[in-house]
Amino acid sequence: MTYLLAYTGSRSGGLQKVLTSDDSIFDIPNLDNTYAYSPATNLDNDEWFIIENFSDSGYPNAFVSRVSPLNTTSLNQLPVDKYCKIKYLCSEQGDYKLFQKFVPSQLISKRWFSIEEPQLRTDKKIICFSGVPDAVYNMVEDKLYFRDIAKVKAIFKGMEVLYREATETEVGEFLATEFIELAENYTVNSVKVPNRKRIALIMDQIRDYSEEDRGSLFADIHTYCPDLIHEDKLLITSEDDLKLVLFGIDERFYTTSRSGAKRIANSVVNIPVRAAA
Structure with missing residues (x-):
């Protein structure tokens, strides 16, 4: 029964x-x-x-x-x-x-x-x-x-803590980062739920960024999304621009070893590290 x-x-x-x-x-x-x-x-x-x-x-x-x-x-x-x-x-x-x-x-x-x-x-x-x-x-x-x-x-x-979106304060803090420039028509209120979730995931990474980390980020984005670079800053004019910046911070850009194609990883799964035999 x-x-x-x-x-x-x-x-x-x-x-x-x-x-x-x-x-x-x-x-x-x-x-x-x-x-x-x-x-x-x-x-x-x-x-x-x-x-x-x-x-x-x-x-x-x-x-x-x-x-x-x-x-x-x-x-x-x-x-x-x-x-x-x-x-x-x-x-x-x-x-x-x-x-x-x-x-x-x-x-x-x-x-x-x-x-x-x-x-x-x-x-x-x-x-x-x-x-x-x-x-x-x-x-x-x-x-x-x-x-x-x-x-x-x-x-x-x-379980909603696993589903957390960045708060208004956190979104504002991220967009105020010194290496980010906002277009006049793009503000904190423009950021939608998917990007708020992505910001929540990478906030700790941003706080701990060194000059070397920042240089590596700019190099990656210049390689994969050169249109986002504007006078040594990342220019965000839309939700798509913000998503690309967040993907860059999360190291989602990669180049295939065989064909040399440039790609973005839309989904990420960490590979477990196996102990040496």
């Missing part, structure tokens, strides 16, 4: 029962291809981010903390008027606890009929959800797997 549960927030009943099924609620994905989480890494379809020793990570969750195997006798049945309060759906299947973020648009009220018993219905709401979970917790190995930090930060309290 598999249970589908819903979390509605601590003020709306917390974890509650939705339904039981003889079949699996979610599909357990292939979790062989994993990377430690980094905002600089873009995943392929069969890849997942992983957090090891998740119980010590400081990201509490009402379902993860429940003892396994799941006992639902202490849980209430979710009332019909509380379905709009659902934050996420979850289920325990074998060694896994599986999660899916819930958004109000999944609660549908439309004209519909079942193809098994065609009859026009307008008086019932339905919920649509995917069989693919947004997060998978392996209880035996104490590992959390996920693909989209924007979804799981709504499920696990505190």
